[in-house]
Amino acid sequence: MNLERRLGLFPITNIVIANMIGAGIFTTTGLLMGDLGDPYLLLALWVAGGIIALCGALSYGALGAAMPRAGGEYAFLSQLYHPLLGFLAGWASFVVGFSAPIAASAIGFSEYFLRAFPSLSADPTILKKILALGAIWLFAGIHTRGIDFGARVQNVLTLLKVALVAGLILAGLLLGSGSAAHFGQGKPFSLSSFAGWKTAGLSLMWILFSYSGWNASTYIGSEIRNPEKTIPRSLLLGTGIVTTLYILINIVFIYAIPPEEMAGVIAVGGLAMGKLFGHSMDAVFSLLVSFALFSSLSAFLILGPRVYYSMAKDGVFIKELASVNPLTKVPNRSIILQGALSSIMVVSGTFDQILTVMGFALGIFPLFAVAGTFRLTRLCNTGKRFPGHPWAPAVYLVAGMCILTLSFFQRPAESSMAIASVLAGLPVYLYFKGTAKRQP
Numbered sequence: 001m002n003l004e005r006r007l008g009l010f011p012i013t014n015i016v017i018a019n020m021i022g023a024g025i026f027t028t029t030g031l032l033m034g035d036l037g038d039p040y041l042l043l044a045l046w047v048a049g050g051i052i053a054l055c056g057a058l059s060y061g062a063l064g065a066a067m068p069r070a071g072g073e074y075a076f077l078s079q080l081y082h083p084l085l086g087f088l089a090g091w092a093s094f095v096v097g098f099s100a101p102i103a104a105s106a107i108g109f110s111e112y113f114l115r116a117f118p119s120l121s122a123d124p125t126i127l128k129k130i131l132a133l134g135a136i137w138l139f140a141g142i143h144t145r146g147i148d149f150g151a152r153v154q155n156v157l158t159l160l161k162v163a164l165v166a167g168l169i170l171a172g173l174l175l176g177s178g179s180a181a182h183f184g185q186g187k188p189f190s191l192s193s194f195a196g197w198k199t200a201g202l203s204l205m206w207i208l209f210s211y212s213g214w215n216a217s218t219y220i221g222s223e224i225r226n227p228e229k230t231i232p233r234s235l236l237l238g239t240g241i242v243t244t245l246y247i248l249i250n251i252v253f254i255y256a257i258p259p260e261e262m263a264g265v266i267a268v269g270g271l272a273m274g275k276l277f278g279h280s281m282d283a284v285f286s287l288l289v290s291f292a293l294f295s296s297l298s299a300f301l302i303l304g305p306r307v308y309y310s311m312a313k314d315g316v317f318i319k320e321l322a323s324v325n326p327l328t329k330v331p332n333r334s335i336i337l338q339g340a341l342s343s344i345m346v347v348s349g350t351f352d353q354i355l356t357v358m359g360f361a362l363g364i365f366p367l368f369a370v371a372g373t374f375r376l377t378r379l380c381n382t383g384k385r386f387p388g389h390p391w392a393p394a395v396y397l398v399a400g401m402c403i404l405t406l407s408f409f410q411r412p413a414e415s416s417m418a419i420a421s422v423l424a425g426l427p428v429y430l431y432f433k434g435t436a437k438r439q440p
Helices: 009-020 023-036 039-066 073-080 083-097 099-116 124-143 147-174 180-184 194-211 227-256 268-277 279-292 294-313 332-348 351-379 391-410 412-423 425-438
Strands: none
Touching: 009 147, 009 227, 009 294, 023 039, 023 099, 023 194, 023 227, 023 268, 039 180, 039 194, 039 227, 039 351, 039 391, 073 083, 073 294, 073 351, 083 099, 083 294, 083 351, 083 412, 083 425, 099 124, 099 268, 099 279, 099 294, 099 332, 099 351, 124 294, 124 332, 147 227, 147 268, 147 279, 147 294, 180 227, 194 227, 194 351, 194 391, 227 268, 268 279, 279 294, 294 332, 351 391, 351 412, 391 412, 412 425
């Protein structure tokens, strides 16, 4: 049975927006300010991240229009280059790509929740881990009950999240008691040394984590009506809307909080509301954001297991993951495995370590996919030039390679861990290919 093409532009654009607005925008700005110290450089990097994401969206729009299949990079790289490269992209999604965002969203939830209730525990570190693990397994349980129930929960959470972002921007700029003088404060940042460039590169990689999801509609290309037009439009619309929101919300953060007070704060949204409207609003908003972050956690627990299920169906992954529960009609084993991997990340890593490992690993395969746009004419029989070609893929490729190089020099341990996790997929691929050949 084939998947039906039932989804139009509006729901697909919503999926892109819902996947993009996650833990990153609510958690990374304080960490970035701690490293950069310069509000104007911070805003410039958020703008640069949006431009890079838009260039990626233009490129993926062409790929999705030419190859409207489910699977994202797994499908693109298998067809454009070799099944091994496609498998490694799927493997990266398995070990890092979905597990790390789930862990980051769960940790972000615990940070905001305890900011709303700071007196809950004398040992907040332990309680944060417990809350994060509880959130992961709550939604793993929800999504094993069936896609209809899980989708209804997801819709409510996404609406709450979008309303929160818009409300923070409007209330902060129109009603809040901030100060424009904050933009001129902070410490000077120099790009005259390699150390400065390394810090900027790592910061931009963390920012691109917040923009991740700009390629979301390519993961469900088999279920989109008129994919040649709908996929590119959904990517551009969704990415453009989120880029605008991200720049505005960072302006609100700087308007609300002096740079030295923002530095290193993960729950920066709650701090901003407290500065703008008083301590009581800090607690209320932190509580709302903590539950809004459930939307991202929930979305990744829906998407990730479907990728592993597809790989198992293709015979290049654990065959048990191809199992579908006969009652709920969902891949329960894949969902449970996804929850376990995310839990390991919560227990074993800090927030910035998770960001770095995930950002580096996920930055590799989109480079191959975007470079594949130059192969479309020959391999996919499409002679049409897509909007933005060739400058959009060129900008994305140059920026992406520079960011990965600088990030490696700034955080060699985490970057090496990301590379090792990807290369660990090589023997796994060979094992499953060998197993498939031995079976009749």
